[in-house]
Amino acid sequence: MIAVIYKGKGKFSVEDVLIPEISEDEILLKVRAASICGTDLKIKEFGHFKNPDDKPIILGHEFSGEIVKLGKNVRNLNEGMRISIAPNIGCGHCRECIGGYTNLCEDYEAFGINIDGAFAEFLRVPSRYISQGNIFILPNNITFDEGALIEPLSAAFNGTEAAGITPSDIVLIIGAGPMGILNLILAKLRGAQKVIVSEIIPERIEIAKKFGADFVINPENENLKSVLMKLSYHRGPDVIIIAASSGKAQEDSLDLIARCGRIVLFGGLPRGKDIINFKPNVIHYKQVIVTGTTGSSVIQYRKSLELAASKKINLNELISKKYLLPDAEKAFSSAKSPENLKVLFTI
Numbered sequence: 001m002i003a004v005i006y007k008g009k010g011k012f013s014v015e016d017v018l019i020p021e022i023s024e025d026e027i028l029l030k031v032r033a034a035s036i037c038g039t040d041l042k043i044k045e046f047g048h049f050k051n052p053d054d055k056p057i058i059l060g061h062e063f064s065g066e067i068v069k070l071g072k073n074v075r076n077l078n079e080g081m082r083i084s085i086a087p088n089i090g091c092g093h094c095r096e097c098i099g100g101y102t103n104l105c106e107d108y109e110a111f112g113i114n115i116d117g118a119f120a121e122f123l124r125v126p127s128r129y130i131s132q133g134n135i136f137i138l139p140n141n142i143t144f145d146e147g148a149l150i151e152p153l154s155a156a157f158n159g160t161e162a163a164g165i166t167p168s169d170i171v172l173i174i175g176a177g178p179m180g181i182l183n184l185i186l187a188k189l190r191g192a193q194k195v196i197v198s199e200i201i202p203e204r205i206e207i208a209k210k211f212g213a214d215f216v217i218n219p220e221n222e223n224l225k226s227v228l229m230k231l232s233y234h235r236g237p238d239v240i241i242i243a244a245s246s247g248k249a250q251e252d253s254l255d256l257i258a259r260c261g262r263i264v265l266f267g268g269l270p271r272g273k274d275i276i277n278f279k280p281n282v283i284h285y286k287q288v289i290v291t292g293t294t295g296s297s298v299i300q301y302r303k304s305l306e307l308a309a310s311k312k313i314n315l316n317e318l319i320s321k322k323y324l325l326p327d328a329e330k331a332f333s334s335a336k337s338p339e340n341l342k343v344l345f346t347i
């Protein structure tokens, strides 16, 4: 089968490899759609802390497919079922895992990070994915393409849930990449009175407008703080979600946030650039909550799937381009390009 394999920092290759064997407790999935995530782009360039020896690994953690083979001990699933899978599994017995937060397990593993992932024709699904409730049968009205996008949607579900958005909130989203746009869509669905986006790249400013941002501010052309004050009855945004890898944006957020506001550090910072100047007194005197999110829990994945099936969100609108696996190089460079949101492999 064809697979896109990480080969150490800066490299991947498209190779013909054997279809994986499965045990009696596992599933073989025929992958049908898999989308490229910012994390895949980062792994390709810098590796991942969960793969310290830079082992070759098939990339891809946002995907859907069809069960083509079942181990004889697997119950309640059948060949031919259309499924998607929450990509993180935990140790199974720590406090986080028991609570369903396998994304927060200290020993988590994930497809495309330290388990062979979905940029391949077939995927072996280890038994823990089945026992930890990570397998989701796709409703008939969810296509494979949409199924692949449940994972990024669920990450934004986590971010907007942590922000505790209510109808009176004025929300600022920093960054209008795919994750910023998903946060924008969900902030609106959660009823925010106004969602403002801050973005400097012209193509992305247009995208944010298209997806319903009430205001889009380019902080290179306008004074972000004074525009925000005008738009928020001079209190600043109640919620700031930073969907960009920017320490500067994190620092500025404390200055911009309203009293009793909530700041969500949604994007991580690159290694070596992960120290910022933080004024704790601002948190103290403004009574601000600063939190962060990473990935999503299994229940958040499930809720996101239901939301997609309700058609209150049209995930197809986020798909900019589709490629076949042999064109992985082109697909990756197109995923980096600012005019594109999600780039998918159809398999």
Ligand SMILES: [Zn+2]
Residues within 6 Å of the ligand: 037, 038, 039, 061, 062, 151, 152
């Ligand atoms: Zn992802």
Ligand SMILES: [Zn+2]
Residues within 6 Å of the ligand: 090, 091, 092, 093, 094, 095, 096, 097, 105, 106, 107
């Ligand atoms: Zn655990």
